[in-house]
Amino acid sequence: MKLVTAVIKPHKWEDVREALETFGVTGMTVSEVSGYGRQKGHTEVYRGAEYDIALVPKIRIEIVVDDDDAADIVGIVVKTAQTGRIGDGKVWVSPIETVIRVRTGDRDEAAL
Amino acid sequence: MTSSMLLDLAPLVADPTGLDSGDTAWLLAASALVLLMAPGLALFYGGMVRSKSVLNMMMMTFGSLAVISIVWVLVGYSIAFGDDLGLGLVGNPTQYAGLSQLMSEDSNGDSAVPLILFAVFQGLFCVITGALVSGAIADRARFGSWMVFVSIWTLVVYAPIAHWIFDFSAGDHVGGWMANNLEVIDFAGGTAVEITSGASGLALALVLGRRIGFGKDPMRPHNLTLVMLGAGLLWFGWFGFNAGSALGANQTAAVVFTTTLLAGAAGALGWLGVERLRDGHATSLGAASGLVSGLVAITPSCASVSPVGAIVMGAVAGVFCALAVGLKYRFGYDDSLDVVGVHLVGGLIGTFGIGLLATAAAPTGVDGLFYGGGVDQLGRQLLGGGAVFVYAFVVSGIIGLVVDKAMGFRIDEEHELSGIDLVIHAETAYDLHATAGARSGSGVLGGSAASREEER
Numbered sequence A: 001m002k003l004v005t006a007v008i009k010p011h012k013w014e015d016v017r018e019a020l021e022t023f024g025v026t027g028m029t030v031s032e033v034s035g036y037g038r039q040k041g042h043t044e045v046y047r048g049a050e051y052d053i054a055l056v057p058k059i060r061i062e063i064v065v066d067d068d069d070a071a072d073i074v075g076i077v078v079k080t081a082q083t084g085r086i087g088d089g090k091v092w093v094s095p096i097e098t099v100i101r102v103r104t105g106d107r108d109e110a111a112l
Numbered sequence B: 001m002t003s004s005m006l007l008d009l010a011p012l013v014a015d016p017t018g019l020d021s022g023d024t025a026w027l028l029a030a031s032a033l034v035l036l037m038a039p040g041l042a043l044f045y046g047g048m049v050r051s052k053s054v055l056n057m058m059m060m061t062f063g064s065l066a067v068i069s070i071v072w073v074l075v076g077y078s079i080a081f082g083d084d085l086g087l088g089l090v091g092n093p094t095q096y097a098g099l100s101q102l103m104s105e106d107s108n109g110d111s112a113v114p115l116i117l118f119a120v121f122q123g124l125f126c127v128i129t130g131a132l133v134s135g136a137i138a139d140r141a142r143f144g145s146w147m148v149f150v151s152i153w154t155l156v157v158y159a160p161i162a163h164w165i166f167d168f169s170a171g172d173h174v175g176g177w178m179a180n181n182l183e184v185i186d187f188a189g190g191t192a193v194e195i196t197s198g199a200s201g202l203a204l205a206l207v208l209g210r211r212i213g214f215g216k217d218p219m220r221p222h223n224l225t226l227v228m229l230g231a232g233l234l235w236f237g238w239f240g241f242n243a244g245s246a247l248g249a250n251q252t253a254a255v256v257f258t259t260t261l262l263a264g265a266a267g268a269l270g271w272l273g274v275e276r277l278r279d280g281h282a283t284s285l286g287a288a289s290g291l292v293s294g295l296v297a298i299t300p301s302c303a304s305v306s307p308v309g310a311i312v313m314g315a316v317a318g319v320f321c322a323l324a325v326g327l328k329y330r331f332g333y334d335d336s337l338d339v340v341g342v343h344l345v346g347g348l349i350g351t352f353g354i355g356l357l358a359t360a361a362a363p364t365g366v367d368g369l370f371y372g373g374g375v376d377q378l379g380r381q382l383l384g385g386g387a388v389f390v391y392a393f394v395v396s397g398i399i400g401l402v403v404d405k406a407m408g409f410r411i412d413e414e415h416e417l418s419g420i421d422l423v424i425h426a427e428t429a430y431d432l433h434a435t436a437g438a439r440s441g442s443g444v445l446g447g448s449a450a451s452r453e454e455e456r
Helices: A010-023 A067-081 B003-013 B021-048 B051-081 B097-102 B115-137 B143-166 B177-182 B190-208 B224-244 B251-278 B284-301 B307-324 B327-331 B339-357 B376-407 B413-418 B420-425 B443-455
Strands: A002-008 A029-035 A042-046 A049-053 A056-065 A089-095
Touching: A002 A010, A002 A067, A010 A056, A010 A067, A056 A067, A067 A089, B021 B051, B021 B115, B021 B224, B021 B284, B051 B097, B051 B115, B051 B143, B051 B420, B097 B115, B115 B143, B115 B190, B115 B224, B115 B339, B143 B177, B143 B190, B143 B376, B177 B376, B190 B284, B190 B339, B190 B376, B224 B251, B224 B284, B251 B284, B251 B307, B284 B307, B284 B339, B307 B339, B327 B339, B339 B376, B413 B420
Parallel strands: none
Antiparallel strands: A002 A056, A002 A089, A029 A056, A042 A049
16 A cells, blocks of 8 residues: 655645546545745735745645555646646655554555 | 603703804714724734734733723823913813813813813824834733833823823913914824824834844734724724814814825825835735825824825825835834834824925915925924924833833743733634634643633
8 A cells, every 4th residue: 555645736736636536536635734845935025024935835635545556646646736837746655554444443455 | 752852952952051063973973983993903903913912912902992091081181181280291180180070061161062072082092092002012012011001101191292282272271382382283193193102112112122033033914804904994983083183063174084085095005106116016014004104194284285285195104104114124123013114204294294285275274385384384393293202202211111120011032932812811813723613622732721611
């Protein structure tokens, strides 16, 4: 099993969700996060005083998937979330040892 | 309506004491409008601070409203409008103490409005002036110390200045030196309200010192929609402030109403113009700040300029205040919400501007320099404005230092960083966590808060 984590632009979130649903993904965890990458933050001006805002708002999606599906899902996220401009985000995949469904106690593949 | 009720009303129609029902009705309404400026200011200021200190910011305004109203009625009004004790500096503090002397209709003399109403109207001016000062010390002042400061300040700073500038001699009543001897024109409080609040705010900002992280950390306004709503309410209330100062429902009030509208509008455009040219964007905070700047400048001058003069006055204030708010970074004083940049600078522009833009065609009937009146009035305005600045700055600073010495004016560093609302008021303004519901007070640690609630 794999954990696919994607950090994307907030306005791309709906598109990504629809594409993943079409592919057959049944659930995910989504959080509003902030951070920065190579693009750094942005500048805001209040009464003439400039503030460097270091953190940019992003959406983080976490999905636990079968090993076989991981590559396809990464492909879908990258294709859908891409605008070609700076700040599109990152996707990464990490191995998962165990998954348990809290309601039934099902383990691993049966819990996905 | 029964005939007996008609008979009861008859004496009011032909009032032997000279009260005018129309004038009285307008002053009643105008007083309520001035009161509305307090919650307006609370929103204006509250939106500009960070979310961890919005309640404290609003409480400094509401606290001023509560304590100044009472201090004013007990003693403040007498100091401001009692018979002069000599030299035009201060009124007799016991003459109207508690206002019970103004309860009967006979006490009104030949005034067209009840004097007790005039006293309350003037008291609400003091409330706004005191509340304005608090913008200079956002995020870091102990609430109890603020309440003590603003009470003493009402009696020692505001009331004497109000006596100088607003108390006109009439009959055997002797008033203040600026109104009667120097003949400064200040229709609704450019000196007494605006310059006083700015100078007092500057003094307090110096007494309390800079916030931790000033000029380094971003201290962004946490809710600009509150700021916009507050600015709108201030503008609405300002019609009561300025046009109410005509003390009657008459031509002067109507002219003042017009100039007040125009100066606010021009102030917003002036500030936005500077922003657009300098920073590239016309901001909402700039619009709100600009309209207030224009209103500040028209406060003393609203009965002295033409409608076009009001546009010039407002626009000049909008432009110069937009430039002046940057001064605190250059000189390193933390006037957190720009009481100096907006109210002191705007008040000086309005007060001095009378000397230039006044026209004899306006209700005050004096020509300024640009209308062929020479520099005579300008000199009076400069002297009056300067004197109020020096007095308010020095005395407010002394009161601030005494309060700081006696009880401490500033909260601990740790509490300032974590947020003043929680430590001073035991509240947080916003509970927006998804996890905050019936089972939890605020976020992860809400459970312990709920159990303590049950113990009460």
